[in-house]
Amino acid sequence: MTTSPELMPNRPHAVQPVDKLRKLVPPNFRDEDWKYTQFPHFQQYKIQPPSVPGLSKGIPSSNLPIPSINEAWVVVVKNGMIQPHLSHLPEPSSGISVCSLPGTHFGPSVESEFGRGAIALKHGHYFSQWALEQNAVGVLIEVKKNVVAQKHLMIHTINDIPESKSVLPCHHVIKLGPNASLTFSEVMEGIGAGMSLSLHEIHLGVGSSLKHNQLQLWGNTHECIQQVLVNQEKESQYAHFAYCAGGGKVRNQLTVSQEGPLAHTELTGLVLPGAGEHIDNQTLMRHCTPNCSSRQRYRALVGHNGTSVFNGKVFVDPEAQKTDAYQHHASLLMHESAVSNAKPELEIYADDVKCSHGATTGMLDAGEIHYMRTRGLSEIQARMMLQDAFVRDLLDSLPVEILRSWCLNHCVDRLHALNQSTVNQPNNPL
């Protein structure tokens, strides 16, 4: 591992969780949770230094759903560093602060809960701990008590990591005070064959509400390892929407702990791996207290030679009576070479709970296509319409209009491309 210390910002508060880290080894195929997705050469990766603020000339992609500054606060983060000259940050009067992590606002409250990667340590994720050990840069977002954000907050992440086997570690912290409310979206671009590695630690105070949307628009050779850790206090609401439109090898871990009663969680994901792409989503929904609910809906539309992995864990502690947990995963394979591995895992230790789960995997139904053709649609029209219906239903629950309509269009383009590359394959179903 090589690093350039002069480019690493000074981070006095980060005490390294070295002791714990020593015990962790990089996961391998013997590890059930990492069976389908491995990064065997990770220890040989070089560290990509973060960008220096102010040097980034402009935003490369203009065809992204970036709202105007009237509608949203938009923060551009290039290779881990906020680019203030390209950003429109929340005004101090808004009750919301966005700053670099580590930075001057890195106050004691955050330090006590996150500074040491407390949540990450608890969950023992090798890559997150490694990122912490590297003093990973990132963004700290705080919403003060009782503040209901007047605008949507967006982070436009641009990770430009041209070389393969190089990694950019980032660490973001999002903290909502009691009864605060925020819609927070991330448009994540990954350019080049390197790896974006990030840890998000999210803490939701009593009665707070966070709508968190992620558009992962990684290039088809880009690698990504992401862990999102969420702690929910009493009566808080967390809604996560993931649009995973590609990536060479992507591993997302989303872990939510409901630590106070009457918390509610919605996890939604739409995954579109195309040719040679591999997207792995793991969720862990932990119900620790009574009267909480969660709802997970994931769908994967897999092109030829694409792979989708989903592993959804739901843990219900003995105290968590009256838990209402739902999980559903569906995958639609567009070609015989498309792969989907989906596994629900429920561990329920309370007796008065309502937990349901389901999973379906398959290709489009020949009977449905035939029926549509007898009404005058061509085979390709019928396929597109069924695929469109498959994704649209999920996209409807993306709460930000500009993102929803952009994703719909993006999906339709992707579907055309996936169908096209499927048609060009031998054994194509057309």
Next chain:
Amino acid sequence: MLLEIENLKASVEGKEILKGINLSIPAGEVHAIMGPNGSGKSTLSSIIAGKDGYEISGSIRFDGVEIMDWEPEIRSRAGIFLAFQYPVELPGVGLSSFLRACVNESRKHRGEPELDASAFLALMREKAALVELSQELIRRPVNQGFSGGEKKRNEIFQMAMLDPKMAILDETDSGLDIDALRIVAEGVNKLRHAQRSMLVITHYQRLLEYIIPDRVHVLIDGAIVMSGDRNLALTLEEKGYDWIRAGQEVSS
């Protein structure tokens, strides 16, 4: 002749299901097919609509043109409509957007301009009223969660929307309650005209009291063994099929 079927044979995995069907339906006429379960009625209608998966020989001419090689969508756009015995659910596909695409494909095929949103909506209202299909069902995905009877009604609604020259109704009456049967049958009657032919498959004489056929054919074991006028349906209702089978044995 609008539809002419000649010596149509079909088999699946070596099993012969249709054993040389001859059937001609002039423009504007309504013909009924009756026959015991498993005699091949649905197979015949599926093959007219272009379903693959059978080994087929013989000829099907539509408007004088051989259509055996046509894809199902081309047959549909040319004016052949099949109301399925078991309509298929299309998860998440909204009925109105589905039908709009279908109607516009047919119009393109006929060289007519596509309908704009408001013209299409008006057409949908008019045709939904014909079979008293509720607006609530129109907003739902195609057949998803529809009751058996609602699905059948929806098939006739789609037929009305697509305005075919040749409509094949495969047991549209089964699953309909008494009132629904009357409503759907009246809807079908309103769609009768001199240029539109229909082939109505049914087990029950009752439907044919509403939709009065010009001809009734009896299909047994993959062949049309008897044809007659509407009175044949009454005789079948009374006597069943055994007397015909017995007659066949005597004559052979």
